[in-house]
Amino acid sequence: MGVCGWTACPRLVDHLRTVGENGPSFFVGNLAAVVEKLDEWNTQLPFVKPFYAVKCNDNKTLLALLAGKGLGFDCASQKEMQQILQCAVDPEDIIFASPQKAENHILYAHEQRIQKTVVDSEEELRKLARLAPSMKVFLRLQADDPTARVRLSKKYGMSFQEAIKLLAIARDLSVSIVGICFHVGSAASNPAAYFDAIAMCRQVLDFNNSLASRHAITAIDVGGGFTAANFRRVAQAIRSAKAKYFGEVNGMQWMAEPGRFIASEAFSLVCRVTGIRSRPNASSPSNKVHNAEIFVNDGIYQNFLNALVEGEKSIPTPVLLHCNGNSDRSVPRDGCVYTIWGQTCCSADKIKTACSLCYRVEEGDWLCFPSMGAYTQVTASGFNGFSAVTPIIWIPSAQRPGA
Numbered sequence: 001m002g003v004c005g006w007t008a009c010p011r012l013v014d015h016l017r018t019v020g021e022n023g024p025s026f027f028v029g030n031l032a033a034v035v036e037k038l039d040e041w042n043t044q045l046p047f048v049k050p051f052y053a054v055k056c057n058d059n060k061t062l063l064a065l066l067a068g069k070g071l072g073f074d075c076a077s078q079k080e081m082q083q084i085l086q087c088a089v090d091p092e093d094i095i096f097a098s099p100q101k102a103e104n105h106i107l108y109a110h111e112q113r114i115q116k117t118v119v120d121s122e123e124e125l126r127k128l129a130r131l132a133p134s135m136k137v138f139l140r141l142q143a144d145d146p147t148a149r150v151r152l153s154k155k156y157g158m159s160f161q162e163a164i165k166l167l168a169i170a171r172d173l174s175v176s177i178v179g180i181c182f183h184v185g186s187a188a189s190n191p192a193a194y195f196d197a198i199a200m201c202r203q204v205l206d207f208n209n210s211l212a213s214r215h216a217i218t219a220i221d222v223g224g225g226f227t228a229a230n231f232r233r234v235a236q237a238i239r240s241a242k243a244k245y246f247g248e249v250n251g252m253q254w255m256a257e258p259g260r261f262i263a264s265e266a267f268s269l270v271c272r273v274t275g276i277r278s279r280p281n282a283s284s285p286s287n288k289v290h291n292a293e294i295f296v297n298d299g300i301y302q303n304f305l306n307a308l309v310e311g312e313k314s315i316p317t318p319v320l321l322h323c324n325g326n327s328d329r330s331v332p333r334d335g336c337v338y339t340i341w342g343q344t345c346c347s348a349d350k351i352k353t354a355c356s357l358c359y360r361v362e363e364g365d366w367l368c369f370p371s372m373g374a375y376t377q378v379t380a381s382g383f384n385g386f387s388a389v390t391p392i393i394w395i396p397s398a399q400r401p402g403a
């Protein structure tokens, strides 16, 4: 028995049969979900070229698809640049977007003719002037959506005052500033943060235009932060800000660095329940609710680091993909509430607290967490002797788990 629409998918049925009872957790990959997202991007933001953020998910098949579709790429390190160059991407379509870079990574970018990069400090600008003065620099402004799940502005970005100071310093160093960028935070929820950040880009541009020896600034990079939930509202805010501050014909190249929006829904994570622990619950002594703790063969040291970084709320509620054979599951009137633990012995390895499910879980079940393609497999480690590599089963359709 299974309650998920994928139960009938032959590849999955086959996989579950062949991995047997003790198989590791695995991803179900579905590239149709990526194509859907790219179509939506082109409808909502046709003037903005996406530079996919490789850090979000560097799966080779995904990168090859995106390269074939003509996307650009945002890389954060030498290894990511290598991965993208191996996909035969033009160096022009790569931005080395980390505001703080190790010297050898800068030299690698320079050798490979990757020219676009980012700074948010005078020190980093001077480092570039010393190592690779011909690189084309974007100034990263501080833009913040305080409700974003990951507030990147706590670490990166500069104020308007700092930015305009760097314009003059770059002139003295003979480094070209060619663009302005920002990132309002990952999994943002406030479209006004994009609107305000684009207004600040306009201010920096106006200041630059007032200088006798101005830079040829020709690009605005609106960063990432997009999700399936916010995308239409954020796209609307970007279109309005562009119309208000730049007009229709503005001679700017518009760029973005989406990660999560593109990769999240393309991968679901399927985990096996390896153990259950029931303890009498003082707060719910009646048996109207079934309370228990369950242990699965994954965790924060593999594909669930987001439970810590972004909070447990960011982890989707799992659907039951496959029962262990006992399909007679009586569910108490008020359902079942579980704490879901990861597989290492670390007490921080908790995936979800008080997760309400409409089905009763047993050892040996396979649970499917949908939309787990963003910042999951890229952060996995081998802590406690578990594998850092999670297999992927590709399925052909855009069918969603639970559909």
Ligand SMILES: Cc1ncc(COP(=O)(O)O)c(C=O)c1O
Pocket: 053, 056, 074, 097, 098, 152, 183, 185, 186, 187, 223, 224, 225, 226, 257, 258, 259, 260, 261
């Ligand atoms: C510089 C930069 N660009 C783009 C991204 C991708 O952001 P998101 O996945 O929210 O779209 C990140 C995420 O950390 C980032 O640091």
